[in-house]
Amino acid sequence: MNSAPALPAASRENPFPVRWTTRAVWIGLGLYVIYAAARLELTWERFVFGLGNGGRFLARMVPPDFTKMDLLWKGLSESLEIAVIATVFGVILSLPVGLAASRNLMPVWATWPARAFIALCRSFHPVIVAILFVKAVGFGAIAGILALIVASVGFIAKLFAEAIEEISLKQVEAVRATGASFMNVIFMAVVPQVLARFTGFATYQLDSNLRNSTMVGIVGGGGIGSTLFTAFQKFDYDFVLTILLAIIAIIFVGEILAGWIRRTFQ
Amino acid sequence: MTASGATNGAATNGSGQAGSAGTRSLSIRGLTKEYRRGTPVLKGITLDVAGQGITAIIGPSGTGKSTLIRCINRLVEPTEGEIWFQGIDLARLRGKALREARRRIGMVFQEYNLVERLSVMENLLCGRLGYVSPVRAWLRRFAQADIDRAFELLDIVGLKGFAGQRADALSGGQRQRVGIARAVMQRPDLLLADEPTSSLDPKTSVEIMELMADLTARNDIPVVLNIHNVELAKRFAVRIVGMAGGHVVFDGPPGDLRDEHLKQIYGGEGWLE
Numbered sequence: 001m002n003s004a005p006a007l008p009a010a011s012r013e014n015p016f017p018v019r020w021t022t023r024a025v026w027i028g029l030g031l032y033v034i035y036a037a038a039r040l041e042l043t044w045e046r047f048v049f050g051l052g053n054g055g056r057f058l059a060r061m062v063p064p065d066f067t068k069m070d071l072l073w074k075g076l077s078e079s080l081e082i083a084v085i086a087t088v089f090g091v092i093l094s095l096p097v098g099l100a101a102s103r104n105l106m107p108v109w110a111t112w113p114a115r116a117f118i119a120l121c122r123s124f125h126p127v128i129v130a131i132l133f134v135k136a137v138g139f140g141a142i143a144g145i146l147a148l149i150v151a152s153v154g155f156i157a158k159l160f161a162e163a164i165e166e167i168s169l170k171q172v173e174a175v176r177a178t179g180a181s182f183m184n185v186i187f188m189a190v191v192p193q194v195l196a197r198f199t200g201f202a203t204y205q206l207d208s209n210l211r212n213s214t215m216v217g218i219v220g221g222g223g224i225g226s227t228l229f230t231a232f233q234k235f236d237y238d239f240v241l242t243i244l245l246a247i248i249a250i251i252f253v254g255e256i257l258a259g260w261i262r263r264t265f266q
Numbered sequence: 267m268t269a270s271g272a273t274n275g276a277a278t279n280g281s282g283q284a285g286s287a288g289t290r291s292l293s294i295r296g297l298t299k300e301y302r303r304g305t306p307v308l309k310g311i312t313l314d315v316a317g318q319g320i321t322a323i324i325g326p327s328g329t330g331k332s333t334l335i336r337c338i339n340r341l342v343e344p345t346e347g348e349i350w351f352q353g354i355d356l357a358r359l360r361g362k363a364l365r366e367a368r369r370r371i372g373m374v375f376q377e378y379n380l381v382e383r384l385s386v387m388e389n390l391l392c393g394r395l396g397y398v399s400p401v402r403a404w405l406r407r408f409a410q411a412d413i414d415r416a417f418e419l420l421d422i423v424g425l426k427g428f429a430g431q432r433a434d435a436l437s438g439g440q441r442q443r444v445g446i447a448r449a450v451m452q453r454p455d456l457l458l459a460d461e462p463t464s465s466l467d468p469k470t471s472v473e474i475m476e477l478m479a480d481l482t483a484r485n486d487i488p489v490v491l492n493i494h495n496v497e498l499a500k501r502f503a504v505r506i507v508g509m510a511g512g513h514v515v516f517d518g519p520p521g522d523l524r525d526e527h528l529k530q531i532y533g534g535e536g537w538l539e
Contacts, residue, residue, distance in 0.1 A: 192384050
């Protein structure tokens with residue numbers, strides 16, 4: 001019966017079977033979007049009304065107000081300080097946490113708590129963490145710094161751990177075979193393999209903290225965010241625009257700086 | 267001719283005997299390794315290796331040659347058995363004692379296993395990491411004597427002027443030269459080599475074997491290596507150990523190795539044309 005000629009087409013497997021589960025997921029998603037929009041009373045009239053209001057708001061923003069430069073500069077420099085300090089301490093804290101969380105070098109009793117700690121740091125948005133710290137330690141830069149340190153650990157400790165998990169264990173094995181101690185293995189076989197990526201993550205985090213540092217101020221964590229929030233409350237929309245332009249400028253500068261650091265460490 | 271030290275028994279009387287050859291000899295007793303419970307890769311290997319010359323382990327892929335080599339410096343954990351070296355059962359060591367034993371055992375790898383992003387000099391100095399504190403390693407404050415020795419070894423292995431090159435810039439043959447130099451940097455009492463030529467072309471393979479034979483003879487270091495190339499094994503080794511199915515099935519000088527042994531080791535005979 002093996003020698004039978006080609007089977008009739010009908011008995012062959014369908015090369016493009018209908019995948020009902022995928023289809024059901026798409027239909028379910030579509031239905032939920034319609035349901036959610038109805039619940040939130042999203043209507044075209046409401047949208048058009050919002051557009052008109054937005055136009056008036058934009059009109060009040062121009063021309064930007066360049067008269068309060070000392071206030072702007074004070075806020076910006078504080079944000080920069082918050083970002084740099086938070087990144088430095090965040091990275092320093094992330095190094096051991098990330099190492100402890102890497103499953104290829106560490107036993108389960110170390111990775112499990114380290115991963116739980118990282119997950120805890122990640123579980124809240126920096127704004128919520130910032131509010132918690134403002135309540136805990138009071139208004140000002142210290143709350144913002146602490147919030148961003150938590151955010152940094154949550155983000156880069158995980159990336160550090162993943163980078164360590166991707167290293168070549170052959171190189172580690174060879175160094176271990178020389179009788180090197182654990183820390184020597186880390187310094188001579190692990191660090192060289194991950195240093196370039198770690199630098200990349202750290203500069204990315206600096207970039208990210210620079211952006212977030214403008215935001216923690218809104219909830220009382222110091223920096224340009226505080227200045228921005230005050231300007232909003234006083235309806236100084238022209239000064240708001242100045243601040244927004246300054247934030248855009250600082251993000252651009254940060255981007256360039258981060259790229260330069262990455263190249264230096266390659 | 268089957269199993270344990272029939273030919274070398276005289277040189278090594280059991281474990282950890284004193285004496286010039288005895289201090290560098292190795293004695294494996296009933297070594298078993300199971301990666302999965304109930305399916306042993308090594309089935310009670312007993313083998314004595316004299317403290318000099320090259321002992322080549324040959325055998326088909328997957329027969330546990332690599333596992334045997336790696337059990338000796340405990341890159342692989344033996345399931346059962348004893349490995350006696352310099353009066354110590356390596357199979358039982360833990361922590362600091364294991365690291366101190368590893369310092370005296372050099373290893374050369376099939377894929378060189380250099381730290382790719384470190385320089386050739388740094389890779390050589392990795393051979394001294396058993397003796398250097400983490401702070402000194404981090405700051406690259408190695409002893410001047412070690413650095414001098416590394417330069418000297420670079421000359422010997424034919425890589426003069428390569429000290430500052432990054433390891434990932436080297437060719438396969440050059441990398442293995444660095445790998446051998448790194449192992450010799452340890453001033454080991456035993457050198458293990460796991461398929462040191464399998465990633466290299468035939469000409470480079472011979473050169474690497476010549477270098478390894480020469481360097482280890484010069485420094486009086488016994489070598490245990492496993493190797494696929496039977497011709498290379500016969501050419502450089504003073505003793506051949508043939509493994510098949512987790513057992514030692516041949517043990518003797520290269521001159522005694524006949525086609526029927528190879529048939530027994532590798533199975534079949536069509537390939538022996």
